[in-house]
Amino acid sequence: MLHYKTYIKGDDYPWVTFIHGAGGSSSVWFKQIKEFRKAHNVLLLDLRGHGRSERGQWEKGDSFREVADDVIEVLDTLGIKESHMIGMSLGTIVAQTLAEWHPDRVKSLILGGAVIGLDIRTKLLLWAGNTFKRFVPYMLLYKLFAYIIMPRKEHEESRLAFVNQAKKMCQKEFVKWFSLTKLINPYLARLQSTTTGVPTLFLMGEEDYLFIPPVKEVVQRSDQFRLITIRNSGHVCNIDQPDEFNRHSIGYIREMETAYA
Numbered sequence: 435m436l437h438y439k440t441y442i443k444g445d446d447y448p449w450v451t452f453i454h455g456a457g458g459s460s461s462v463w464f465k466q467i468k469e470f471r472k473a474h475n476v477l478l479l480d481l482r483g484h485g486r487s488e489r490g491q492w493e494k495g496d497s498f499r500e501v502a503d504d505v506i507e508v509l510d511t512l513g514i515k516e517s518h519m520i521g522m523s524l525g526t527i528v529a530q531t532l533a534e535w536h537p538d539r540v541k542s543l544i545l546g547g548a549v550i551g552l553d554i555r556t557k558l559l560l561w562a563g564n565t566f567k568r569f570v571p572y573m574l575l576y577k578l579f580a581y582i583i584m585p586r587k588e589h590e591e592s593r594l595a596f597v598n599q600a601k602k603m604c605q606k607e608f609v610k611w612f613s614l615t616k617l618i619n620p621y622l623a624r625l626q627s628t629t630t631g632v633p634t635l636f637l638m639g640e641e642d643y644l645f646i647p648p649v650k651e652v653v654q655r656s657d658q659f660r661l662i663t664i665r666n667s668g669h670v671c672n673i674d675q676p677d678e679f680n681r682h683s684i685g686y687i688r689e690m691e692t693a694y695a
Contacts, residue, residue: 437486438479438508441471448541448691449514451477453505455523455547455670459485462522462595465676469684477517479508481528502531509539518687520544522672533632542690543634544683547669551648583644583669592670633693634659635686637679639667660686 439460450470452463460478470476480487482504491504505528509517518541521529526545533540636653638646640663653661662682667674 435511436479436482436504436508437488438477438512440478440512441467441476443471443473443475447473447475448687449475449477449517450687451479451505451509451514451517451519453479453519453521453525453528454481454484455521455525457484458522458525458595461485462670462673465673466520466680466683469680473684474687477508477512477514479505481525498527498531499535501528502535505532506536506539515539516541518542518544518690520683521546521548523547523669524549526550537632540632541694542687543632544637544686545634546637546672546679547642547645548636548638548649549645550652551645586641586668588666589641589668589670589674592668592673595670595673631658633690635682636661637664637671637682638662639664639669639671639674641666641668642671645669 437460452460452466454460454462459480463478467476467478481501482491483489493500509515516539519529519532521527521543523546526543526548529540529543529545530550533543636649636659638649638661640646646663649661653659664671664675664678664682667678672679
């Protein structure tokens with residue numbers, strides 16, 4: 435089972451589950467824990483092959499659905515019937531997959547640095563990664579991707595946070611995760627049509643130039659989708675601008691809890 439950690443406020447408080455991106459770990463949420471644990475039960479977990487979770491969990495044919503089922507296993511173990519899901523980067527795909535296959539377990543989605551569509555630049559980047567992933571040291575590829583996605587000086591803290599966490603992975607795990615990107619574009623298109631019934635807040639850095647255009651498009655298609663753009667922030671907006679990220683996320687959860695009441 436995945437490695438996880440909880441901060442429990444009490445039975446009357448909502449659960450919030452944090453899902454990090456590829457190459458990261460639950461430690462990337464260090465700027466969220468203090469604020470969220472004041473009025474929420476918090477679940478932090480390391481996805482397979484990341485952080486302190488066991489390596490070698492992959493079987494042939496595993497997809498984002500199996501990765502999402504790993505999260506459900508943790509929820510079942512802890513007796514968590516439903517939770518708000520907060521994802522970052524590739525973790526937003528895991529969160530949306532949870533909403534597709536287990537909608538009764540997801541109270542809302544908060545997607546930071548959401549990956550919901552790929553333009554020609556991103557497709558080229560992924561093609562290069564898939565072509566060379568078995569021959570080029572994965573950290574070289576990861577650092578290259580980090581600089582392309584988070585290029586500015588003000589992104590340095592978030593870029594270094596993910597690079598330092600990625601160092602704890604191994605080449606084999608990196609290859610497995612990167613292999614998931616081969617079918618990502620058609621998969622993402624289907625996800626957007628199957629999760630329209632789940633309240634969703636997109637939190638995007640205004641400098642997240644690769645991923646914000648498709649988010650702006652998809653938000654227009656459903657009144658269940660909402661977009662907030664965070665100034666002076668890149669792809670990993672929870673680290674670049676944590677106060678804004680926390681304020682908008684907590685406010686949205688409060689709004690959803692009031693609607694559920």
